[in-house]
Amino acid sequence: MNIGIIGCGLIGKKRALNISSEDKIFAVCDINSVSAKELGSLYNCKSLNNWKELIADKSVDIVVVSTTHNLLAEISLAAIKNGKHVLVEKPAARNADELQKVLKIYNKTKKIIVKVGFNHRFHPAMQKAKAMISSGDIGKLMFIRGRYGHGGRVGYDKEWRAVPQISGGGELLDQGMHLIDLSRWYMGDFSKSTGITKTYFWNMKVEDNAFMLLTTKNRQVAQLHVSWTEWKNTFSLEIYGKTGKIAIDGLGKSYGTEKLTYYKMSEKMGPPDTKVFEFPGEDNSWKEEWLDFKKAIKTGKEPCGNLEDACKALQIVKAIYKENRNDYR
Incomplete structure (x- = not known):
């Protein structure tokens, strides 16, 4: 094509x-x-x-x-x-x-x-986590805790992301969209969202940090923080179930080696059985996402990550901006 x-x-x-x-x-x-x-x-x-x-x-x-x-x-x-x-x-x-x-x-x-x-849905650790959740490896999900951030660069506050008329918002709309989307993908839709947006460091009219607390109708919670003041690039996503936990760290390159750690709870409680899966090498998520897109075109079925998913994530962003009186339009 x-x-x-x-x-x-x-x-x-x-x-x-x-x-x-x-x-x-x-x-x-x-x-x-x-x-x-x-x-x-x-x-x-x-x-x-x-x-x-x-x-x-x-x-x-x-x-x-x-x-x-x-x-x-x-x-x-x-x-x-x-x-x-x-x-x-x-x-x-x-x-x-x-x-x-x-x-x-x-x-x-x-x-x-x-x-x-x-x-991000197509990173190998995210894909493995999805499969493990679907197969019940960690039981019914209870909550998610996520952190994602970088520290910008010299002149970051002069770039287009700092101009609300162009960007529409700051870090919540940037890396926050990924954490919201991943949390929805794993846990389902959120019925309630609250959060705080702050501009702590950069001289800009959009937020450089956002803190979110998202709740499903079953009262499962995603506690998420995204930051443009993370001086060491960080990605961390912890998914807690009733019988185990999945911890995803790193995205490769400056974020560190991508890995998934699986903690299986013992019936006697105490220290869990632990398995670590590492995914070194090049980031193939872009290629895998393209293949999913092409498959959707061939089959006529919706791709993994569509307009509906983006709309639902943006509704959460909208609610948090409204709560913080951030009118970037």
Whole structure:
């Protein structure tokens, strides 16, 4: 299938690198002509500056949307209306209201698949955890505790993520979306959400830290913290069941080796039986996510991580922003 990539920054390049060999990058687009030409030259394809031109091209089958947040929903909606399959990066919109408009049109279409880029679902430790939970290895889930963060870089408060009109929000909308999505994937929908957003360090109008407490209708809880002031890059997700615990640490590279530790509770209580599974090497989550997207296109079934998932995560973000009187629109 012919692929068009809109947004030739870091994420656009990652998507291009992980597209299946059976597919062809037909065109790339970026408002920065240098970025577009550089990526276009790597894949010997057309480079454009106007995304509407790419979407109008009948030769393009799939559109990958990897722009800043303010354009995600608009471009995705236009691509859907033009009959393209879409992979849009999370959060898929600046807010839930923007994405609801896209979802409404998508639900009226046929033979089109739209996937949201929740690549964390496809990390091997996350996949193994999902399988273990489904098979009952840790019993009925009780609660989840998660931490995710990085420390930014010099000038981080001058980048587009610090501009609310472009980003739609701060760290809650950034890495927070991943923790919310993973918690929903493992535990189910949350009926209640509360949280605190704070700007502790960076000179910006969006939050650099967010603390969440999410509750299901069965009173299971996810306690989550995301931070742009985590001076040592950190990913930690602990999933507690009535007969065991799963601890996931690291995502590779600066986050440390990805590993899953399984603690099986003994009938006599005391120290649990412990098994450690390590997943060194390259991050293949982007490639695995692409394969899931292509499978959905072939079968017509919804992909793992869709517009509905993004909408539900954004509703939680919306509720927490409202609670903290953060109006980033």
